Amino acid sequence: MPVLLVAPAVLVVVALRIVPLVMGANYSLTGDGADNGAFVGLANYRTLLDDPVFRTALRNVGLLLVALPVAVSVPGILATFLFLRVPGHRLYRSVYFFPVVLSPVIIGAIFNVVLSFDGPANQLLVRLGMQPVDWLGDGSIAMLTVIAVHIWATFGMALVIFMAGFATVDQSLLDAARVDGANLPQTVWHVIIPELSQTIQFVFVTTMIGMLTGMFGLLYIMTAGGPGGATYLPELYIWVQQGQMNRPALASAASMVLFVFMLVVGFAQLRIIKRATKEV
Amino acid sequence: MLSRGPGRWAIAIPMALLALATLYPLLFTLNVSQKTRREYVLDRLGLTDRLSLDNFVAAWQTSGLNTYVLNSTIVTVGAVVALLVLGSMAGFAFSQLRFRGSRVLLLLILSALLIPFQVIMVPFFRILGGIGLLDTHLGLILAYTSQFLPFTIFLMTSYYSRIPGEIVEAARVDGSSTLGIYLRLMLPLGRPALLSVGILNALFCWNDVLIALLTMQSQDNRTLMVGVTALRGQYSDNIPLFASGVVIAALPVLLLYLFFQKQITDGVTAGATKG
Numbered sequence: 001m002p003v004l005l006v007a008p009a010v011l012v013v014v015a016l017r018i019v020p021l022v023m024g025a026n027y028s029l030t031g032d033g034a035d036n037g038a039f040v041g042l043a044n045y046r047t048l049l050d051d052p053v054f055r056t057a058l059r060n061v062g063l064l065l066v067a068l069p070v071a072v073s074v075p076g077i078l079a080t081f082l083f084l085r086v087p088g089h090r091l092y093r094s095v096y097f098f099p100v101v102l103s104p105v106i107i108g109a110i111f112n113v114v115l116s117f118d119g120p121a122n123q124l125l126v127r128l129g130m131q132p133v134d135w136l137g138d139g140s141i142a143m144l145t146v147i148a149v150h151i152w153a154t155f156g157m158a159l160v161i162f163m164a165g166f167a168t169v170d171q172s173l174l175d176a177a178r179v180d181g182a183n184l185p186q187t188v189w190h191v192i193i194p195e196l197s198q199t200i201q202f203v204f205v206t207t208m209i210g211m212l213t214g215m216f217g218l219l220y221i222m223t224a225g226g227p228g229g230a231t232y233l234p235e236l237y238i239w240v241q242q243g244q245m246n247r248p249a250l251a252s253a254a255s256m257v258l259f260v261f262m263l264v265v266g267f268a269q270l271r272i273i274k275r276a277t278k279e280v
Numbered sequence: 281m282l283s284r285g286p287g288r289w290a291i292a293i294p295m296a297l298l299a300l301a302t303l304y305p306l307l308f309t310l311n312v313s314q315k316t317r318r319e320y321v322l323d324r325l326g327l328t329d330r331l332s333l334d335n336f337v338a339a340w341q342t343s344g345l346n347t348y349v350l351n352s353t354i355v356t357v358g359a360v361v362a363l364l365v366l367g368s369m370a371g372f373a374f375s376q377l378r379f380r381g382s383r384v385l386l387l388l389i390l391s392a393l394l395i396p397f398q399v400i401m402v403p404f405f406r407i408l409g410g411i412g413l414l415d416t417h418l419g420l421i422l423a424y425t426s427q428f429l430p431f432t433i434f435l436m437t438s439y440y441s442r443i444p445g446e447i448v449e450a451a452r453v454d455g456s457s458t459l460g461i462y463l464r465l466m467l468p469l470g471r472p473a474l475l476s477v478g479i480l481n482a483l484f485c486w487n488d489v490l491i492a493l494l495t496m497q498s499q500d501n502r503t504l505m506v507g508v509t510a511l512r513g514q515y516s517d518n519i520p521l522f523a524s525g526v527v528i529a530a531l532p533v534l535l536l537y538l539f540f541q542k543q544i545t546d547g548v549t550a551g552a553t554k555g
Binding site (some may be wrong): 017085157243 | 288289291292295296298299301302303305306308309312324325366367369370372373374377378379382385388389392393394395396397398399400401402403404405406407422423425426427429430433457458459462483486487488489490493494505508509511512519522523526529530533536537541544545548549
C-alpha cells in the first residue's frame with residue numbers, strides 16, 4: 001500500500017525529469033541536421049566553445065557570480081534592520097517581497113517601458129542634468145541592467161529567508177551581547193553571522209540557482225539576447241538553438257553545461273536536503 | 281543596538297525610500313494605464329488625474345487576454361490539483377509509513393530539484409510530442425506537475441513528519457486502512473501545508489513563461505504570460521494600452537498576495553530553516 005501512494009509521484013518524476021536528463025545527455029553526443037541521430041562524440045561541445053554567442057553566455061555567468069555577493073548582502077543587511085524592529089518593519093517586509101510573486105514577464109514588461117531610451121528613467125536623469133543612458137540598447141551595460149532588474153525583483157525572497165533564519169537566533173546570545181556592551185557591528189559579526197551560517201549558505205545557493213535558471217522571462221521580453229548577443233545566458237541559448245535554430249543536439253550540449261553548473265551550485269543544496277531527510 | 285533613539289529613524293528613512301523604489305515601477309505602470317495616448321506622449325512622468333476603465337476595457341477586448349486568462353486558469357487549476365494529490369500521498373507515505381526503498385525513492389525525487397526545466401527542454405519537447413500532448417492543456421498540466429512535484433513532496437514530507445507517529449498508530453489500532461488514514465486523517469491535518477504549497481504552485485504555474493512557450497504553440501492555447509510577451513508588439517505605439525494589459529495580467533497575483541501573503545512566505549521559507 002505505501003508503494004501505491006508514492007508510485008504515481010515516482011512515475012511522473014522519473015518519466016518526465018530523470019529520463020529526459022539521460023536522453024539529453026545522449027542527444028548531446030549526436031549530430032544535428034544531416035547527422036541527426038548519428039554519434040558525433042564531443043563535436044557539439046567543441047562547437048559550443050567556438051561559438052562567440054555561447055562564450056558570451058559563459059562570460060555572463062561569470063558576471064552573475066560577481067553580482068552574487070550583492071544579491072545576498074543587500075537583503076541580508078535589510079533583514080538585519082527589520083529584525084531589529086525598525087519602525088514600519090512589517091510594512092517594509094510586505095512591500096519588498098511583492099515583486100517576488102510577479103512573473104518575470106510582468107516585471108520585464110514594466111521595465112521595458114521604464115528603461116526605454118525615451119522612458120521615465122532617462123527623463124529623470126535628464127531633469128537631474130545627467131546624460132540619458134541606453135539601458136537595454138548598449139551592449140556593454142544591457143546585461144548589467146537585466147541583472148539589476150532581476151535583483152530588484154527577487155531580493156525579497158532572500159530577505160524573508162534571512163528573516164526566518166533570524167527567528168531561530170538564540171535570544172539569550174543577543175541579550176548577553178547587549179549586557180557585555182557590544183555595539184551593532186560587533187553583535188552582527190560575533191553573534192548573528194555565526195548563528196545564521198546555514199541560512200547564509202542556503203541563500204547563496206538559492207540566489208545563484210535563481211540567477212542561473214530564473215532569468216529567462218526577463219531576457220526573453222527585455223532583450224531577447226541582444227544587442228548583438230550581449231545578453232545571452234545558457235538558458236536563453238538553449239531555447240534559441242532548440243526553437244529557432246533547429247539544432248536540438250547543440251541545445252542539448254548547452255543543457256549539459258548548464259546542468260554541470262547546477263551540480264556545482266547544488267552540491268551545497270544536496271547537503272541541506274540530506275540533513276532535512278535525516279529527520280524523517 | 282538599535283532598540284532606542286534616533287538611530288532607528290536614521291535607518292528607517294533609507295528603508296522607506298527603498299520601499300518606494302520597489303513600488304515605483306508598479307505605480308508608474310498603473311499611472312500610465314490611466315493616461316490617454318496623447319497624455320503619455322506629452323508627459324510620461326506626471327501624475328494623471330484621470331480615473332477610468334476605458335483602457336482596461338479596450339485592452340481586454342482587443343488583445344485576446346480573455347482567451348489567455350481562461351487557458352492559464354485551466355492549466356493552473358489542473359496542475360495544482362494534481363500536485364496536491366500526488367504530493368500529499370507521497371509526503372504521507374515517506375514521512376509516516378515504513379516500506380522498502382522509501383529513502384532511496386525520496387532521494388531520487390528530491391534529486392530532481394537539481395534538474396531545471398532548461399536542462400531537459402529538448403527531450404521533454406520530444407516526449408510530449410511522442411505521446412501526442414504538445415499544444416494541449418493536458419500536456420502543459422503534466423509539464424507543470426512534473427516540474428513542481430519534487431518541491432511539493434519536499435514540503436509535504438517535512439510537514440507530515442512533524443505529526444507524531446502515535447496518531448497514525450492509534451488510527452490503525454482503531455481499524456483504519458492506510459487509504460482511510462490518508463483521506464480522513466492526513467488530508468485534514470495537512471490543510472495549512474496544502475494551502476501554502478497550493479498557493480505557491482499556483483503562482484509558479486501562473487507565472488511561468490518558458491514551459492508554456494515551449495509546449496503551447498498555437499495562439500488559441502497561449503497562456504496569459506505568453507500573451508503578455510506579445511502585448512508589446514501589439515501595442516508598440518500605444519503604451520497606455522500596453523500598461524493596461526500588464527496591470528490586468530498582474531491583478532490576479534496582486535489579489536492572491538494580499539490575501540495569502542503569510543502562506544506564501546511561510547512556504548518559501550519552510551525549506552530554508554530545516555537545515
